[in-house]
Every structure is written in C-alpha cells, then in structure tokens.
Amino acid sequence: MFLDAGDLSPEATYRLMSGIVVPRPIAWITTVSEDGVVNLAPFSCFTFVSNKPPMLGVNIGRKAGKRKDTGANIHAMGEFVVNIGDASQMVAIHESSAEHAPDVSETELLGLDTLPCNTVRVPRLADAPVSMECKLERVIAFGQTGAEFIVGEVTAFHLRDGLLHDGKVDTRALNPVCRIGGPNYATLGEIVTLRGMQQTAKTVMDGGRGG
Numbered sequence: 001m002f003l004d005a006g007d008l009s010p011e012a013t014y015r016l017m018s019g020i021v022v023p024r025p026i027a028w029i030t031t032v033s034e035d036g037v038v039n040l041a042p043f044s045c046f047t048f049v050s051n052k053p054p055m056l057g058v059n060i061g062r063k064a065g066k067r068k069d070t071g072a073n074i075h076a077m078g079e080f081v082v083n084i085g086d087a088s089q090m091v092a093i094h095e096s097s098a099e100h101a102p103d104v105s106e107t108e109l110l111g112l113d114t115l116p117c118n119t120v121r122v123p124r125l126a127d128a129p130v131s132m133e134c135k136l137e138r139v140i141a142f143g144q145t146g147a148e149f150i151v152g153e154v155t156a157f158h159l160r161d162g163l164l165h166d167g168k169v170d171t172r173a174l175n176p177v178c179r180i181g182g183p184n185y186a187t188l189g190e191i192v193t194l195r196g197m198q199q200t201a202k203t204v205m206d207g208g209r210g211g
C-alpha cells in the first residue's frame with residue numbers, strides 16, 4: 001500500500017503516525033497556571049533530547065487552534081514537571097486526558113496527591129515512581145497545526161526508593177505504561193538481554209556545546 005503524505009488530513013496523519021511510532025512512553029505532566037491551578041495531562045510524543053544537561057522534549061498540539069492548558073502554562077510559567085506513571089496508575093493517566101476548562105485541576109478531580117518540588121513552583125505527583133523537575137529551554141513550532149515541540153531542562157530528579165541500582169533504573173520495578181494507538185496501552189512484555197556493546201564514553205564538547 002502506498003500513501004502520499006500530502007493527501008492525508010491532519011487527523012488521518014495523526015492516526016497513522018501514532019499507530020506506527022509505537023510503543024511510546026508517557027510524560028504525565030503537571031503544570032501550574034498563572035492563577036495557581038495545578039494541571040495534569042498525559043503526552044506520549046515524548047523523548048529525551050540531551051543528557052548534559054539533561055533535557056526532555058514533548059510535542060504538544062492545540063485544541064481548535066488554541067494552546068492546550070499544559071502548553072499555555074509552560075509558556076506562562078516557564079516550568080513543568082514530567083512524572084512517569086506506573087501500570088497501577090494507567091486509568092488515572094487516561095482519565096487525566098479529558099478536556100476541562102483551565103480553572104479545573106485534574107489532580108484534584110482525580111484525587112491525586114501532590115508534593116512540592118525543589119527547583120520549580122510546580123508540584124509533582126506524590127505516587128509517581130519518577131518525577132523530573134523541568135525549566136523551559138526552548139519551544140520549536142513544526143508544521144501547519146500549531147503543534148509545539150517543547151524542550152525542558154531537567155533540574156532535579158525524584159525516584160521512588162529502590163528504583164535505582166548502580167545508577168541504573170530497575171525497569172521491572174518502574175513498571176511503566178506505554179501508549180499505542182488510540183485508547184490502547186501496553187505494559188512491559190518480555191525483556192531480552194543481548195551482549196553489551198562497547199560504546200565510546202559520552203563527553204562534553206569543547207566549549208560545552210555541540211554544533
């Protein structure tokens with residue numbers, strides 16, 4: 001089958017690409033509005049983009065041309081928290097994607113406890129196994145829908161006790177949720193361990209910045 005990308009509507013392209021780029025991890029993002037309302041929503045167009053300093057990127061679309069609350073809050077406050085939920089939180093992750101007015105707090109609505117952060121004014125989810133405090137680094141708009149790739153620098157990590165061994169996250173203990181197409185999710189299946197590959201150590205470029 002051949003599809004000319006130029007013939008596809010934004011909706012059809014979204015359906016296609018979100019079925020192809022799978023499985024996707026989920027950034028469960030807390031933000032705060034200028035009025036102090038705590039917002040929570042999941043975003044699976046999510047990856048990490050730098051390790052020194054650590055940076056995360058998430059693609060946030062629009063609703064009827066207007067920024068989603070998460071995007072608007074990040075623009076206004078310059079801060080956000082990427083929480084990683086576990087499989088026991090799958091329903092709450094999904095429910096937090098329901099559209100609400102900006103003055104409605106999804107953390108309150110879903111009865112999710114929050115805790116203050118150390119380096120940002122945004123709270124983190126108390127029961128998430130991982131939370132990453134982020135300061136806005138860059139916003140890059142792509143394409144015709146007004147979607148924005150938002151990059152944040154991680155200024156602090158919170159990890160549940162017992163998750164980290166020798167600097168590595170115990171993936172089974174993390175028990176992450178991933179999104180596939182539509183309202184479909186998956187959890188970890190079989191983990192296959194192959195031989196370790198020799199990799200050149202990661203270093204900082206002269207002058208501190210790649211080019």
Ligand SMILES: Cc1cc2nc3c(=O)[nH]c(=O)nc-3n(C[C@H](O)[C@H](O)[C@H](O)COP(=O)(O)O)c2cc1C
Nearest residue numbers: 041042043044045059060061068069070097098099
């Ligand atoms: C698992 C999951 C992943 C999602 N990923 C994205 C995404 O990457 N980008 C996006 O714009 N919306 C994504 N959404 C939709 C948003 O969560 C949804 O639009 C939400 O209402 C935004 O909330 P807000 O207006 O409070 O920011 C996703 C929804 C679900 C359920």
